[in-house]
Amino acid sequence: MRCLDQHRGDHLAGSGLPGVRPEVTFGAILRQAGISVEAFLSQ
Secondary structure, three states, X not given: OHHHHHHHHHHHHHOOOOXXXXXXXXXXXXXXXOOOHHHHHOO
């Protein structure tokens, strides 16, 4: 359990959401909006 807590702490330091990488969150938001990441980045 200690290992998992440390992992969460590392993510928390790197992004605004605990345990979620920024690029994953960004991709999920774009998918919900109906935009593919590739299409967004190629604009």
